[in-house]
Amino acid sequence: MQVSIETTSGLERRLTIGVPADTVEGEIEKRLKDAAKNIRINGFRKGKVPMKIVKQRYGAGVRQEVVGEVISRSFYEAAQKEDVKPAGQPSIQPKQMGEGQDLEFVATFEVYPEVTLGDISGFKVTRESAEITDEDIDNMIETLRKHQATYEVVKRASADGDQVNIDFTGTKDGEEFEGGKAQGHNLVLGSNSMIPGFEDGIVGMKAGDEKTIKVTFPEDYQSEDLKGADVEFAIKVNSVSEQTLPELKKPFFQTFGLEKGGIKAFQKEVKANMERELKNALKGKVKSQVMDQLIESHEVDLPKALVGNEIDVLRNQMMQRFGKQPEGFDAKSMLPDSMFEEEAKRRVALGLIVGEVVKSANIKPEAKAVRSMVEEIAGTYEEPQEVIDYYYSQRQMLAGIESAVLEDQVVEYILEKADVTEATATYDEIMQPKAEK
Template sequence: MATAVETLGKLERRLTISFPLTDVRTEVEKRLKKQAKTAKAPGFRPGKVPIKMVAAQYGYQIESDVLNDRVGRAFNQAANENQLRVAGFPKIEPKDAADEGMLSFEATFEVFPEFTISELSGVDIETVQAEVSDAEIDKTIDILRKQRVHYHAKGVAGEHGDGGEPVAAAGDRVTVDFTGAIDGVEFPGGKADDYQFVLGEGRMLPEFEAATLGLKVGESKTFPLAFPEDYHGKDVAGKTADFTITLKQLEWAHLPEVDAEFAKSLGIEDGDATKMRADIKVNLEREVAGRVKARNKEAVMDALVAATEMDVPQVMIEQDSERLAEQTRADMSQRGMDVSSMPFPKELFATKAERRVRLGLILSQLVGENNLQATSEQVKAQIEDFAQSYEDPKEVLKYYYSDRNRLGEIEALVLEENVVNYVLGKAKVTTKAVAFDELMGNNAQA
């Protein structure tokens, strides 16, 4: 039996569960007898071990299992009878019983919140859109050319020219020897031979690059270099060193021409530059569409959170914080980082976890109230859309349909898209045009 439910807070509840001690003992004896039929012990045939020996070996675990089962069943029955929507798992603690023949436990738990989603017609949402113009295609071609750059000795005539005057300039690849000293003493990491870098890429400190500019092969230069206070090398951070640099090799960058050979290198079999540009445009438009969809989905989710007031079960936040901590640990480990001694306190993930839980509750209610579940046709269409960018679309379909968890991931994506479309169809929506570079986070110029 269970007592009346006590309200401890907005979502926290408590009830006491009691049942006869004799019920537990009867069940324990029943399970011990069943265990005795297969129990083994030295000097006894299987199934002939004395019940006292079986009880000594298995009694504690069996009694624990029986208590867990009885408490769990009693709690679930009480929750159903009181129409409680329990969030997470209850905290169960033993309690002194008023009757010696009874066992009592106190269950403290949280319930799901009751909330109302605001009238969506009064919700303002700003979405974005972006276009792919010839300028974006040109930028992408420039990036692809830079990825295929090759270098020639500067000042030496060749098939592509000599690269101009043989002095180090921005864009050139240089090979240098250098030595650094602080107060006349060389320091670890301050010396290198045949060190190679491209001027203007920012790999070296500004003073280092500035000193290299204008040098010819064989020339040396000594210059002061002040390390920033936040420099990664703690031994030299905030200090000034004297460096001597010698230019050993100077090469200029030759970018491939945008011709048939270049187009072929990008998979255009006949080398048609027009087809190449069309292919690049299709890929850029697919990327833009994906990023626009992600931005607009985030705008919808932000609007739903802002428009819905609710109390979030703390137990669900804690559980999701733990999941996020473990995911972060696993991700870092897969990248080759040693995380064995790194702390991952769940408190660091609490804010993100609360938003995730809050959104999950909102989406669940929206889906249930408006029948927005993912259909099999929508799931198949989503997978087929993914498959378009792969050489063998059939293998992509097989990959997802052969694993229920993978299929569940697609269903979740479709469900979210259904929610987004539903909300956008109800809310007050304005659309803002954003520049390609802004949408892409300037990655297009990387």
């Protein structure tokens, strides 16, 4: 096999590969002979079909199959020989592949970039801690009750906590704007699900009342046309419904899978879930700080193929969240690459940088930590042992856990070298940062 390599630009490489004709023709001949043993054609006994006829009938298909396999195999052998690591699939351009001729083709591809780690000892990280109080537990139970609330129509003015059914039309400078109109929309007052001032303007309105309110969109609103814009909403209230919360009794507890133990057992279960969520949130905040600083302190050339693959992953994840798509749904046009490009680049860059940290520090996923994470996941199911057994019987599932553990170990490795400040916070501050509120 003859190989030559050239750098075309940046991370792109071009391999020109030649494979002797004997290698290709010999494999084709062997497969045709093997096939001839089992071929049945009218007028001939099984295995007695002349090779000339076998070649006429099956030669082209076998040649295509063999050439494809030889190209794939020889490309990866050539890449290994030239000590290059392809990032993504190559683009193959055949130059010569006629019968009896040496096979020659050109493979164009990107390689993984070299990542030079910077000084991580200057990283500054704030590691917070928080305690769950009885008040936090009571607030969480109240929130769970609200999620199970029922509403009954009443003939009075609306108040905070009521659900109103409304029609509304939004205008900016007298013109309706996209997404600012709805009919029969249910809205819980005080839920803060609308822009500031909208829900406040409805409080005190009764069924049949109509009103125009003036509000201002936030400066960080997602629509460029509406950021910081002063608008008006014409609102009509169709009905007002009063909220009724479920009593803290067995039927309510059963909706969360708790059959016995009453309020004490329910509080214990709620606290356990809150502790698990708090632990993950605290760990996530530290990890986010570390990853942000890894990105900020390193410049990495990103292979287009890897970014493209990550865009596809993000698009598929969003489609899964949407559920079943309507017939004719074109994901590429409805969810263009530009929607996911920034996040995809961040993910690819972090993957490359973290990979280099793992390599340079010789970090390997600890079996004990892997087991602990699997058990923590299994603990949220009714039959934990079955979940544990499933993870350890599925290599791909376990590999996902090992990858998560490896990231955690990278974070801990960096924290050992970073400037870490300890701080305390409340449960609410950790779980509902100001920006989210």
